[in-house]
Amino acid sequence: MEHYKITLSSDDVPTQWYNINADLPVELPMPKNSEGKDQIASLQKAFTKAGLEQEFSQERYIKIPSEVRELYMKMGRPSPLFRATNLEEYLNTPAKIYYKREDTSPTGSHKLNSAIPQAYFAKKEGVERLTTETGAGQWGTALSLACNLLDLDCTVYMVRVSFDQKPDRKNIMNIYNGDVYASPSENTEVGRQILAENPDHPGSLGVAISEAMEEALAYDEVKYTLGSVLNQVMLHQTVIGQELKTQLEIAEEEPDVMIACAGGGSNFAGSLFPFIKDKIDGNSDTQFIAVEPSACPTLTQGSYEYDFGDVNGFTPMLKMFTLGHDFVAPSVHAGGLRYHGMSPQVSLLTKEGYIEPRSAHQREVFEAGITFARNEGVLPAPETTHAIKVAIDEAIKCKETGEEKTIVLNFSGHGMLDLKGYASYFEGNMLDAK
């Protein structure tokens, strides 16, 4: 019988995270301070001890604490793997297309996989409150729920323009007990200074990071969290890829092409690092494709160099692909992919040729998302449509060559809170940023 869906039982939730630092083909350049500043010291103060340890760990596997593993189960992990048979038929392709359903998380994306352990380690270290910034809102949503599950307070600084434009995102964070503030806010020194100069300041991710970090630096019982870019986040997310390995074994499939979108890199790394390990080890010739918006072409057009992780230079300098820390991406709907930099690990593996980067235009990814929804039912988030677009491209190539490739993509999140983006596609007024 056909495999339409491959589910695993709670027992199959991985027991350890995979840390690619142990297997990188060349040495990873370390973060460094910019001249005359000590951002590394700030970072050490702002993050939990466990987080910092994981950040620089060289251990290949790190045990998932049993309480975290249990919360993964309670929140529905493992996530199912689906085969897109309707889409295959529609494309009339000999290729097989599989998609791993991270949208089935209660918060609708993969973000909870790192929010839970970050909240857990903080709780264990006696932290009372976590702060973070959020742009599109997926990370702020996941962290709000994780903090509530672990009995921590959660403060989310949401870029004011998003706060005003996306009331639903604020609403869902409130439901999960998160305290959401439009940034710049009156809560912090940074925020008050900016508002004093311009009470109508629209905010930016840089400002929101500054506000969240200011609180973590000011109070011992407050720590700062980040939903992507860092190695700890990449490794937490490898529960996706490890489950996916088990599921592809059950389906008796060897993937030829594996695809994920990439903003800061966490859903890409989480779903594909466990497979890239095999390629580094010489045991696989799978093709790995990272897809980004043409509007924010970090991997395809950026430089591989030391740059700040944030706009204001609060973070240490990281060696990564970057468009420059002052790059302002056009306001595409895929808010989660509008980041100037990229995970240092994903960057290094791209530099070394293990990952092939591609970019796609906004209108064509929405078109792919609609094709997917009409055939498979599930509505993808704007970020996820990037992976779908390339999966469809690859499947069409197979139709031309007759190759029966197995294509696997990570379906990072659903688009239920992104319907305005789809509406603008239909209304014909969508920016097709190049």
Added chain:
Amino acid sequence: MEHYKITLSSDDVPTQWYNINADLPVELPMPKNSEGKDQIASLQKAFTKAGLEQEFSQERYIKIPSEVRELYMKMGRPSPLFRATNLEEYLNTPAKIYYKREDTSPTGSHKLNSAIPQAYFAKKEGVERLTTETGAGQWGTALSLACNLLDLDCTVYMVRVSFDQKPDRKNIMNIYNGDVYASPSENTEVGRQILAENPDHPGSLGVAISEAMEEALAYDEVKYTLGSVLNQVMLHQTVIGQELKTQLEIAEEEPDVMIACAGGGSNFAGSLFPFIKDKIDGNSDTQFIAVEPSACPTLTQGSYEYDFGDVNGFTPMLKMFTLGHDFVAPSVHAGGLRYHGMSPQVSLLTKEGYIEPRSAHQREVFEAGITFARNEGVLPAPETTHAIKVAIDEAIKCKETGEEKTIVLNFSGHGMLDLKGYASYFEGNMLDAK
């Protein structure tokens, strides 16, 4: 090990629908025409042959066509059963609470279970287009997707006030290729007449039904569909309850209390009729609770009598609990529960004492929904919060009595498109309709 989640494989999708007509404890009163009219003839013209056959069938089990069963699988059935261990712990109850996740359907509710077979039978009979009305929008969304999957056109008449207030619902129907019109529209005689008198008419479910039926009566290649109340819908939905039986067997649980919300009755019937059969047969003493809004108390305050299914008297008269076909429910957020009548089968079984009806106020069901989301992660639709409220009440009773009851509820849909309702709860301006 604990059962957090019980998944079934695609093979476990039921092979037949269960038809409670075969097992009703007393005879079901037949639909009848009102004086001087022949609504039964209209209905016969408006519906598919297969639909009408199922409507009056006395067969206990009706085979699910293999194409329909395959589409159920492709759209992700069977749905998982979860245990609400976090909620149990929060309530400090000895009770066990399980919830069947119909929100995992791509359209976010149970409605696709009937939309797929209705579209399938129509296609088989050479129909080219289906029409329907939608209020809250769940049924229109499911029918749009089902029609697209089966290569049928779909026209949805959406009450104008909802059309204007809920652009996201319209957007998602467009994504699924549904043609959505604000009703009253210029498409139909009825619509044009109303607009001629009042160009700003806000519309009503009654008007929308009239428009959808007018088209089905005017064209042979067009048929009309309905997402609840009818027996065919009840029986299509029994895939839920049959899966749930298998899952509870795996969990080794005998349910003491089973709960579902009830508007027209389809999610209640679908999840619980297969269990109520056992009670009718004398093999079960499970308690079955149907929960409705205090604002639309059909089962708790209505009369059991013959009444029209719609406001305008286009449908035959059905013997059911009703608040009167001209009853206008206050505008509570649970749009799917604002129906004056109730499935004749659910009505009869309530009359005969097999089903216990309860009502709940709007603010208290939203509060229950928020408690659920904060503990279990998943955000319930306003309709679903009614079942959750009563499950929590029952679990609290168990805390008082020390009883270790097994409580099972049908989680009929998610609330991702209902965040404005939650916002009004937090803003303190929610109507607590009594």
